Amino acid sequence: MDIRVQTDPFDLGAEATAFAARQQGMGAIVTFTGVVRDLGEGALHAMEIEHYPGMTEKALEKIAQEAAERWSLGDVLIIHRHGMLRASEMIMMVATASRHRADAFQAAEYLMDFLKSRAPFWKKEISGSGSDWVAARTEDEEALKRW
Template identity: 60%
Template structure:
């Protein structure tokens, strides 16, 4: 298991090059999220804040749950903080399992958790100013599936 909370950009290809290299792994699933422009088309950047010890511990706990629940061979979670411009990679989840269904479900579970429960505070910086991002009902509803 590899959990990284960092300000630096990451290279998805490099991270996946050696991920899931286990004789019992039959599926590797990865997802990379990027900062996308808001509906108004005015997003300039997103600023992400966190409490370092708390954030990594919380992500590690949920990744351990996923690893146990889906019998994963490996888990990788990378989440950035700081000022990120539109189009910048913000997070990545990768799961490795014997079968694809487990790898997909675990990755989906982890992404829903990161979106709704991971202790990050996000501020959208637009042409009009800056506002903190509030939880969306659909993101909260997604957690009910688990």
């Protein structure tokens, strides 16, 4: 299990390749990358992501461990950035490896749903009209009910 919280950008291709190279006997690797979405028509200047060091990594480790207990996984990678990010920059990456694709896909979806709603990150959208903290969304909370 590899959990990283960082300010620096990551190389998606290099991370996926390195993750795949570490897998022995796995038949499926699933990756997902979250990107800063613009609010439309270039309105978003940046998204500021804050967290509490130590607490955040422990929470991500717990979410990853729960996924590993629910599905037959060979490995998990979570990279989540913090700091000031611009539209189209990568925020996070999840990768799962399993002998079978169903476990890899389901575990990746589980991780993404729980990272979106339960990981201790606070996001502020900064636009030409000011800044606003991003509130929890009903549909994100609803997504957790399937797990």
